[in-house]
Amino acid sequence: MSSPHGRGWRAAARLLAPAGALIIGLLVTAAPAHAEPSAAELRKQITTKSAQLEKIVEQYNKLNSQLKQTRAEVAQLERDLGPLEVRADAAQQNVARIAATAYRTGAFRGWNALLDKSADGELLARLSTLHQLAASQQEQLDEAHRAAGDRFAAKAALDARLQEQATRVKALSTQRKAVEKDLGKLKAMRQAAGLTDEATSTYTGAVPAYAGKAGIAVKFAYKALGKPYIWAADGPEGYDCSGLTLAAWRAAGVSLYHQAATQWREVTHIKRSQLAPGDLVFYSGLGHVALYVGSGKVIHAPTTGEVVKVSSVDMMTPYGYGRVKL
Known part of the structure; x- marks a missing residue:
């Protein structure tokens, strides 16, 4: 046999059940999904995004400036390399002529000159001539070495600059894609906020004069x-x-x-x-x-x-x- 108190609680529960369902339903209905950002919030997000993007753009500008400088240095090295190539080729041709002459004449027959039984005066004259020829040959050989070394150094520098240029071009391309992607996001945010691009114009007002x-x-x-x-x-x-x-x-x-x-x-x-x-x-x-x-x-x-x-x-x-x- 149930008590009066038990019967009272059960009756109250039956009366409150519809009200409880209604309260739960109201709570579920009242919980928002995801509220759209207000215009003020969008503008704040745009300001933040613009500041972030500007720093990326400035990094791109630095990389682009470095690339322009590298290209200018490559162009200068290419201009410098031309005369060095000509000089090195000319020196090499001189050395080739010296070698051909030495082969034909037996190195100017220096030993024959020393063994010649001519007068002493004639011998001294021939020795002097041989000395001048030898000195001239050595000078041309030295020039050939210098010209080859200069050409090699310039070519190595040019190749290094070209490699640096290729690396910067690749980095610049990657950076540009990142900027374009961020620009797309920023433009979408501006459209969502109802912002249109400002119209371009020409200034016609007074310009202060400073020295x-x-x-x-x-x-x-x-x-x-x-x-x-x-x-x-x-x-x-x-x-x-x-x-x-x-x-x-x-x-x-x-x-x-x-x-x-x-x-x-x-x-x-x-x-x-x-x-x-x-x-x-x-x-x-x-x-x-x-x-x-x-x-x-x-x-x-x-x-x-x-x-x-x-x-x-x-x-x-x-x-x-x-x-x-x-």
């Missing part, structure tokens, strides 16, 4: 406003960050490397209080660089989908400041 080469660099940067960001580019259709600073100072007759980190090593480091138009401002662990144009402003090539623009010097926390060496 000297720094003034030329600043003027160039203003004329580049509105040009698209193009990775690994240094103009004229578009620029990446270090490509823009390189091109601006190139217009002023000053050479810079196409990589922000290397440009940091090329400049004289200065304090913020010393900033003057034409100086470079570095950001993002030397992954980004901009040109200071005065009044707390910089001109820079930001990232994929954007154009060259004017921004505050504090658009990001600066890494450091540098003055281009003239």
Whole structure:
């Protein structure tokens, strides 16, 4: 026989069963699968991805610059090798003639001259002639050795440079594929966030005038406003960050490397209080660089989908400041 208490609990359970199922159902329904990121979250991801990509692009720029330098050195070695080949061939021909003459004449019949019973004066004259011939032959033999050695050294250097070039071409190709893959991801993220590429334009506003080469660099940067960001580019259709600073100072007759980190090593480091138009401002662990144009402003090539623009010097926390060496 069941107790009244037992019967009460069972009745309560029957009454609560539908409500419990409803509560469980509500909990299951309320648990979200995977919420899509908000526009703000997407923009944050894009900013992070852009900074990562820019560092990869800058690494590519460095490798590409090294490859260009190696190719220039290969071309110079090839130019140097031509005259060395001619010189070595001529020296070899001289040696061949000497050998042929020695064979025909019995080495100039030196011993016969010594055994000749001619007058002493004639003997001395012949000895002198033999000495001159021997000295001339030795000089030509020495030149042949030098020419052959120079040609061999130049050829070895050329082969080493060609091997280095092939290695860098392969590394560059691998790096380029990685950049293109990351660019595809970044563009997809921008589309998901509803971001469209900024329209290119031509700057028609006032350009501040500054003296000297720094003034030329600043003027160039203003004329580049509105040009698209193009990775690994240094103009004229578009620029990446270090490509823009390189091109601006190139217009002023000053050479810079196409990589922000290397440009940091090329400049004289200065304090913020010393900033003057034409100086470079570095950001993002030397992954980004901009040109200071005065009044707390910089001109820079930001990232994929954007154009060259004017921004505050504090658009990001600066890494450091540098003055281009003239």
